[in-house]
Amino acid sequence: MPFELLSLLGLAGLGVLLCLVLLLANLLLMRRGKRLLLSAAENGVLYEESLRPGAEWDEEEYLLAEKAGEEEPQMDVETESRQNAYKADPVFMPLGREEGGAVIGSLRLTVGNAQILGARDEQQDAFAITPIEEAGILLGHGVMAVVCDGMGGLKNGKDAANAAALRFMRAYLEASPPLDEAMLQGIFAANDAVLEVVREKMSRAGTTLSAAAVTRGGLWFVSVGDSHIYLHRNEKLYQLSTDHNYYAELLERARRGEISLEEARGNPERGHLTSYLGKENLEKIDANAEPLALKPGDRVVLATDGVFKTVSASRMQEILTRSRKGAHEELVREAEGARKPRQDNATVVILYVDAV
Numbered sequence: 001m002p003f004e005l006l007s008l009l010g011l012a013g014l015g016v017l018l019c020l021v022l023l024l025a026n027l028l029l030m031r032r033g034k035r036l037l038l039s040a041a042e043n044g045v046l047y048e049e050s051l052r053p054g055a056e057w058d059e060e061e062y063l064l065a066e067k068a069g070e071e072e073p074q075m076d077v078e079t080e081s082r083q084n085a086y087k088a089d090p091v092f093m094p095l096g097r098e099e100g101g102a103v104i105g106s107l108r109l110t111v112g113n114a115q116i117l118g119a120r121d122e123q124q125d126a127f128a129i130t131p132i133e134e135a136g137i138l139l140g141h142g143v144m145a146v147v148c149d150g151m152g153g154l155k156n157g158k159d160a161a162n163a164a165a166l167r168f169m170r171a172y173l174e175a176s177p178p179l180d181e182a183m184l185q186g187i188f189a190a191n192d193a194v195l196e197v198v199r200e201k202m203s204r205a206g207t208t209l210s211a212a213a214v215t216r217g218g219l220w221f222v223s224v225g226d227s228h229i230y231l232h233r234n235e236k237l238y239q240l241s242t243d244h245n246y247y248a249e250l251l252e253r254a255r256r257g258e259i260s261l262e263e264a265r266g267n268p269e270r271g272h273l274t275s276y277l278g279k280e281n282l283e284k285i286d287a288n289a290e291p292l293a294l295k296p297g298d299r300v301v302l303a304t305d306g307v308f309k310t311v312s313a314s315r316m317q318e319i320l321t322r323s324r325k326g327a328h329e330e331l332v333r334e335a336e337g338a339r340k341p342r343q344d345n346a347t348v349v350i351l352y353v354d355a356v
Contacts (some may be wrong), residue, residue, distance in 0.1 A: 001148065002239075033148030040266055060257040070204055092308060102132045103356055107296060109214055110352045111258050112328035116336050117308055118343035125304050125347040126161035128169045137173065140180070142215030145349045148190075149208045149227050149304040151276060152344070156205040160194045164207045164277050167193035172211075179215055180287065183222040186218035187213065187285055189279075191224075199275070204276035210241055214351055219300060224284065225276045228308055230316075232299035237317040242286040244275035296355035299327065306346030310335040 033335065113133065117123055127147045132139055148165045150157025171189035175182035187317030190209055197205045208225025221229050223241035231238045242248065247270035254264045273283035294300075299320055308316065311334045319330045328350045335346040 007215070012268055026187055040081055053297065079088065091271065097274040097276045098309045101352070102138055104138075104142070104214065104216065107294060108354045108356050110325070110354070111143065111145065111349070112325070112352065113145075113349045114328045114332040116306075116332045116345070118336070118345050119341065120152075120343075120345055122146060122158055123308070123345055124152060124157040124161055125345040126150070126158075126165040127302075127349055128165045129349065130169070130173065140177070141173055141179065142209060142213050144169075144209035145302055145351060146186075146209060146215035147347055147349055148210075148277075149306075149345070149347070150233075151206040151208075151278075154206050154278075155178070156197055156201050156203060157207065159197045159201070159343070160205040160207040160278060161195040163197050164190040164209050168211060172213075177215070179213060179220050180289070180291075181285060183207055183211060183213065185226060186284070187222055188282070191277045191282050195280070198278060205278040206273070207238075208273070208304070210302050212302055212351065214300065214353070215291065217334070218293045219238060220288060220291055222285065222287040223233065224282065224286070225273055225306050226271075227302065230303070231297075233297070233319040234252060234305055235317070235321045237313055237320065240288070240292075243282045244273060244286070246270050246272045246274060247272065260335045265269055293352050296353060298353040300351040300353070301327075303331070304345065304347045306344035307331055307335050310338050310340060310343065310346070333354040 027324055040218045059121055060119070077284040079084050084091050101108055103109075110131070113127060113129065115123070115125060117231055125148065127145065129146075130141060130144045132138065132143050146168050148168075150159075150161035154160075168186040168190040172182050172186040175185045187209065194207060208222070208223075208227040208354060210223040210225070210227040210229050210243055212221040212229055219231075221240055224244060226245045227241075227242075229241040231240055245265070247264065250259065250264035250267055250270055251261075253259050254261045275282070301316075301320070311319075313329060315334065316331060319334065320327045324331050328348045331348045335343065
């Protein structure tokens with residue numbers, strides 16, 4: 001047999017032998033890797049890693065560990081309890097206001113509120129905040145704040161605002177997710193509450209309502225009237241809600257060129273509300289269709305017109321940028337310090353969003 005053919009056969013045989021050796025080594029490594037993975041699962045390593053705030057449960061990794069042996073990996077009671085809770089909901093831990101708020105994933109949420117009477121005879125603003133120390137409420141509904149401003153031009157503004165805030169809160173907490181629908185259910189329930197005031201007092205009554213909820217999915221908001229919802233982010237102030245007043249319609253006409261901007265600003269009826277709670281047919285409701293993702297450093301601000309009609313947007317932005325925790329108190333002090341002869345009631349609620 002020629003030497004060249006013998007050489008080729010020898011090399012082929014050597015190659016087959018090398019492949020068999022590599023295959024055997026690979027099988028040994030796979031068996032060892034499975035044992036290591038199973039050992040890690042039994043010791044809780046995989047579960048502890050997946051329980052970090054903001055992390056996601058790695059079900060694929062868990063299933064791989066489960067298949068590595070004939071029996072399911074065993075966990076201690078504490079680890080199993082934490083794991084079951086996390087698979088149902090991400091980290092969402094109540095801390096209470098005095099302990100620093102609530103932890104939602106990788107975010108820490110605290111709440112601040114402040115209110116002044118102004119130059120009015122009675123307080124016609126009302127607000128309500130879900131109890132952030134209640135774990136069940138946090139898991140299902142997040143942290144929600146609602147602010148109402150009773151209409152001073154109508155009687156019973158105080159009764160209307162308080163009834164709307166309380167009924168909105170109750171309806172929101174009783175509603176099941178999705179939470180955007182819960183917000184809308186709250187609006188209609190609050191409107192019914194104001195209409196009950198109208199029937200009881202036998203006179204007209206009305207109130208604005210603005211609400212914001214920080215949930216696992218992000219920020220939801222809803223608004224009727226002209227109380228504002230802002231987002232302060234990266235030292236900039238953005239108004240999220242749309243005003244339901246005649247001025248908004250005048251500005252739209254000015255944009256279309258039908259009237260001048262000066263005419264819109266000078267119209268004496270520009271402040272008249274075009275939508276408010278207390279109407280039989282609630283036609284205008286402002287709400288977001290998708291949750292807004294929040295970032296560390298964000299501030300969600302709810303304010304009645306006693307604040308933003310006295311404190312300019314640029315000044316509000318400056319206060320929110322400078323004061324990281326006490327901006328709610330500074331804003332109402334600023335409004336009070338202006339000493340306007342007819343200073344309206346002023347109310348601010350701020351949801352402070354920070355990193356854990």
